[in-house]
Amino acid sequence: MEASRKIKASSKLSFRGKHNSTKMHRMIPWESTLERDFIKLLDYDPTVISYKFQPEKINYVYKGKKRKYFPDFHVLKNDMKEYIYEVKAFEKTEDEENKVKFQVGMKFCSERKMKYVVVTEKEIRKGFLIENLDILSEVRQDSTSRKIMNVVFRTLEKLGGKTNLGTLKKGISQFNEEEVESNIFHLIYTHQLKMDLISAPISDESFVERMSN
Structure with a gap:
């Protein structure tokens, strides 16, 4: 395994940046908005323990030339298996050069008992998921209160274990609505707690329920 690639500033107009990961507690670089949104999914996914951006370098030969391939993400999940994810716009998955990279990635992972997965906007940008995660992830853990959260659980239980967000907030009058929300x-x-984050933007009409055991 070789050292990860250093991300150089681009002289061209491009989408690059860093995302403050809620899971890794540091800034994670991205080189496309699709990669940025995938980072948000990794942060939210409870099966993901940790991940790194472009930590692998794979040398290969294409059309007689030596080339280097840096897959996008190395992910460790709670099944204790390692995954390599390549994030690619769907329209580019049929490009010959990308197909070669996919084959190179699959071979690399197969030899190391890892799993290689190509993900596109179809898997990443489902409905309103990314927009809703942006709202939820703005809440800092150090601004939350265990006391309020316990009241939320008790109130939801009194309301039958499932109700809409507006009704749940109104049922908790001892704290201000912004804190409760x-x-x-x-x-x-x-x-x-569980909410459908894909079908519609979060609103007071969104249903909230306890997670099933």
Whole structure:
């Protein structure tokens, strides 16, 4: 395994940046907005333990020339298996050069008992998921209150274990609505409460329920 590639500043107009990971507690670089959105999914996915951006370098030969391939993400999941994810716009998955990279990546992973996965906007940008995760992830853990969260759980239980967000907030009058909403959002983001984040933007009409055991 070789050292990861250093991300150089581009002289061309391009989308590059860093995302403050809620899981890795540091800035993670990205080289496309699709990669940025995939990082948000990795942060939210409870099966993901840790991940790195472009930590692998794979040498290969294409059309008689030596080339280097840096897959996008190396991910460790709670099944203790390692995954390599390549993030690619769907329209580019049929490009000959990309198909070669995919084959190189699959061979690299097969030899190391890892899994190689290509993901596109079809898997990453489902419905309103990314937009909703942006809202939920804005809540800082140090701004939450265990006392308020316990009241949220008790109130939801009294309401039958499932109700819409507006009704749940109104049922908790001892704290201000903004505090209550922030704590509910934190509970959803940390998978302690469940909400459909794909079908519609988060609103007071969105249903909230306890996670099943």
